[in-house]
Amino acid sequence: MNPPITSGTAVHAPASEPVDDAETAPPAGPVSLTRTGSVLHARLNPSAQDDDVLSSAVLDALIAVLDGLHEQPDVQILVLSSLGEDFCLGADRREYQDALAGDPTGTTLRRLADKAHRLCQALENTHAVTIARLHGRVIGAGLALAAHCDLRAGADTCRFRMPEIGLGLAPAWGGAMGRLITEAGAARIRELMLTCDEFDAPTAHHLGLLHKVAPLDQLDDAVTAWTRPLARRSPQALVLTKRMLAGYAKAARTSDTALLDSHLLAAQLAQPR
Numbered sequence: 001m002n003p004p005i006t007s008g009t010a011v012h013a014p015a016s017e018p019v020d021d022a023e024t025a026p027p028a029g030p031v032s033l034t035r036t037g038s039v040l041h042a043r044l045n046p047s048a049q050d051d052d053v054l055s056s057a058v059l060d061a062l063i064a065v066l067d068g069l070h071e072q073p074d075v076q077i078l079v080l081s082s083l084g085e086d087f088c089l090g091a092d093r094r095e096y097q098d099a100l101a102g103d104p105t106g107t108t109l110r111r112l113a114d115k116a117h118r119l120c121q122a123l124e125n126t127h128a129v130t131i132a133r134l135h136g137r138v139i140g141a142g143l144a145l146a147a148h149c150d151l152r153a154g155a156d157t158c159r160f161r162m163p164e165i166g167l168g169l170a171p172a173w174g175g176a177m178g179r180l181i182t183e184a185g186a187a188r189i190r191e192l193m194l195t196c197d198e199f200d201a202p203t204a205h206h207l208g209l210l211h212k213v214a215p216l217d218q219l220d221d222a223v224t225a226w227t228r229p230l231a232r233r234s235p236q237a238l239v240l241t242k243r244m245l246a247g248y249a250k251a252a253r254t255s256d257t258a259l260l261d262s263h264l265l266a267a268q269l270a271q272p273r
Contacts, residue, residue, distance in 0.1 A: 031061040032083060038076040038231045040065075040128070046084035054141050055092040059115040066122035073127065076235055077227050080149060081133035088142025090163070091116070091173055116141065116174035123148040124246055127239045129230055133223050134158050135216055144176035147183050147209065150242065153223050155216040158201040160209070166196040182249050184208050 032043045042065050046052045062080075069075055082088060099109040123130055123145075132146040134154035139161050146152055164171040171177050171193055180189045184207040192199065204210040214222040230238070 029061060030055070030058040031065065033065065035075070038074055039079060039227050040069075040072075040075045040077070041079045041081065044080075044082040044084065044088065046082065051092075052082065052084040052086045052089045052137075052142075053092040054088060054090065054116070054145065055095055056112050056115060059119050063115065063119050063122060066119070066126050069126050069128055073235065075128050076233070076238060077131065077230050078126065078128040079131045079133055079223060079227065080145075082135070084136070086136030086142075087132075087134045087138045087158075088145060089137060090140030090142050093167075113173070116144075120144065120148045120174035120176075120179070127235075127242070129238060129242065131223060131226060133219060134210070135219065137161075140164060140171075141173045141176070143209070144171075144174050144179065147176070147179045148174070151226055152210050153212040153214065153219060153226075154201045154204060154210045155219050156201050156213050157216060158204065158210075158213075159198055160200070160204050161196060161198045162193050163196050165194060180209075 030045055032045045034041045034043075042062065044052070044058060065078075069078070096109055096112065099112055100106060102108060129151065130149040132149040132152040134146055134152060135158060136155075137159050138146060138154070140163055143160055143162060162171060177189075177193075188207055191197075199207075201210060201213045205213045212222045
């Protein structure tokens with residue numbers, strides 16, 4: 001019998017005994033997990049929260065999934081998607097405001113914001129190849145989360161936006177600025193951050209923020225076109241290649257202020273409006 005899938009915890013099933021998605025329990029908790037062979041699917045589950053946002057509970061669950069992969073070297077691919085109408089509408093600003101109201105020193109808020117940095121670092125550092133499957137709106141921190149995945153496929157109806165400046169904030173979430181600039185280039189990211197303009201899937205593809213664009217009903221096929229050959233690759237070669245790519249990308253960044261993001265966020269929210 002296959003072991004049960006639990007939300008927020010990485011599953012433990014050998015690659016030779018794949019978990020059939022159809023046999024798993026209904027989604028519960030902020031993240032739903034299913035596994036087939038060496039592919040683990042982590043789906044954001046907004047029915048367990050107020051909105052399609054990255055709350056502290058969602059961050060905790062995703063961090064737990066990635067931490068659990070340390071004990072599962074046979075999981076070669078992690079696919080990140082959402083069960084909601086949208087992939088993600090960004091950070092949970094209400095949670096940040098509540099944290100600041102309960103602790104005006106900003107300590108609680110910084111701890112919440114630091115989770116975003118830990119999650120994005122875990123996505124970059126995990127041995128598994130990470131794939132973002134995007135649909136609907138991909139906003140702010142949701143875009144930052146997707147950008148930290150190795151590969152990104154989006155529905156042709158996707159809409160993207162970085163609204164932070166329009167909200168009176170700098171883009172300080174999980175090292176978003178450095179990662180987005182590395183992936184898409186400083187000139188275009190500068191424009192999109194300063195204007196807060198919405199952009200579509202073809203534009204995201206042109207920028208390199210999407211590797212594939214497909215109709216929504218063909219999006220799973222587009223992801224499978226990656227997972228099937230990746231599952232046949234040498235695990236050691238995949239890990240070494242990921243490490244090499246990450247090393248070159250980090251070497252290209254002359255500065256990285258990601259560790260300051262939580263302090264910047266707390267200082268900005270603490271300012272009177």
